[in-house]
Amino acid sequence: MYAPEYEPRLFDADGDLSKRWYIDYRIWDTDKQTFVRKQYTGMNKYTTLRERRRVCKEKLAEIRQLLEEGYTAGKTPAVTLGIDPKKATVQQAIEWVVERKAAAGVGTEFYNVALRRIREYPPFASLPLKFLSLAHITSFLEQQSKRGITAKTYNNYRNSLNASFNYLVKQEILTRNPCAPTELRKVEASPIHVPYTEAERQAITAEILKRGDEQLLLYISFIYYGFIRSGSELRLLRVRDIKPRTVLVPAARAKNGKAEHVAIVRQLEAMIEKAGLRSYPPDAYVFTKEHKPGPEPVGKNWFAKRHRKVLTAVGLNDGEHTVYGYKHTGAINLYLATQDIELVRRHCRHAHAGITATYLRKLGMFDDDEQLAKMPDF
Structure with a gap:
């Protein structure tokens, strides 16, 4: 009480x-x-x-x-932890985890990954938590595999489940994590999210302008100029996050769970001013289906679908070129223009320059040609 x-x-x-x-x-x-x-x-x-x-x-x-919620002490408390392990179903237990994480100000998207699938699979969702076993977990994951998902998606489902059950163990709702023994699948390296060449970027920009899709161009520009990730970091961007000189990426949406600012470069500032973004209510989402800031953000695939049509028009819809690729393109171009790895590190929001160096090398950026030229002959 x-x-x-x-x-x-x-x-x-x-x-x-x-x-x-x-x-x-x-x-x-x-x-x-x-x-x-x-x-x-x-x-x-x-x-x-x-x-x-x-x-x-x-x-x-x-x-x-x-x-x-009415929790009390005494011989007959009204509730214990807000959930009864003897009566709760798997779905109710995972929903309880999501509610607790949200109440603590922790991002819930990761926990919702598995929850969304659980809700679509009644045999697992309605299973009493007290009867849950490794066999049930394995069966659920195998059912997801039959949908033709990739190994990476399979691992995301498994890890989301594992995190929720770990939390239930810590809260003494479960005595053990039935998901822990399950194994991750090997993810084959792929060239997805490849950077765009300058010619490709120009062709894409021209096609977008031809279609009059200024919203898509603005979305891509936030990624290219701000290195902001195209998922929840950008899709759920609010007007209040656009500061005078920076864009705030709140902790709940950031990949590393830390609130950080990204500098607004002059080209992006010009586009923000042209769209008048700062003039809208602070709580409004920047990207909506109405093509202007409003109360409801666009769905996850809103921009991806339109972007694929543009890629098809310019001959790049090969499965390797994606919206996320503009982040890599921006990082490459900033480094080539400045040769300042510390600047790239800050803009990428990397913890240290070593991460940035590895990131750039994976993108094919090597700046040691002069030193390698000094290698003595054999």
């Missing part, structure tokens, strides 16, 4: 890991018929400041939500 005057509070010893941290809260005791004091101290087993703060954030959100 929740009482506003007893808001759960974190006592973190001013960040001192050597001291005891705890979350203090009050809960209604059905036996004593009064609020009693409780403490959560499980975060103290984590030895790094980052991990401990992460756990504290998640637990604060969980405790608040449980209290708001």
Whole structure:
């Protein structure tokens, strides 16, 4: 039971890991018929400041939500953790995980990957959680394989399931993770997302302009000039994320889970100004089916379908050229123009230059020709 005057509070010893941290809260005791004091101290087993703060954030959100849902103490509590392991189905359990992650401010897209498929497969979705076994997991994944999915997609489903069941184990809803023994499939290297040559880029731009599809060109420009990933990072971009000099990629949508800013180059700024993006309501999504900022973002394949038509028109619809390829193209062109790997690193939002160097080498960028020319004859 929740009482506003007893808001759960974190006592973190001013960040001192050597001291005891705890979350203090009050809960209604059905036996004593009064609020009693409780403490959560499980975060103290984590030895790094980052991990401990992460756990504290998640637990604060969980405790608040449980209290708001009517959780009580005593011999006959109204609810335990908001889910009954003896009665819950697989679908209900995964939905519970997604709700808890969302309450803690954690991105839920990864957990929804498997949940979407579970909802489409009733035999697995309706299975009581208490009966779930490795055989059920294997059968579910095999059913997905029969849809003709790639090894990478199979691994995404498996990893999404595994993450959800790991969370259920940590919350003591399950005693073990039935997905853990399953194996990942080998993903063959492919040339997908290949960079575009300058001639190809010009041909594509000309075709888009010919079609009058300024929205598609703007979308591609955010990828090419800002190195913003074409998935949720860009598709779910809001007007408020476009700052005076940067574009904010919120932690919930960023690949590495960190909120970061990307500098707006002059060409992209000109397009933003032309579209008047900053004049729309802050909460509006930049890319909608109405071709202007609005309340509903476009679907996942909205731009991909239109882009494929453009690729077909210019003879590049070969399965290797994609919208994502413009990010690689932009990285290559920025490096060729500046020879500044640190600048490319910042724009790519890489953790360190070593990652950027490896990334550029995979794209065929080598800048050591002069040094290699000094190699002595055999």
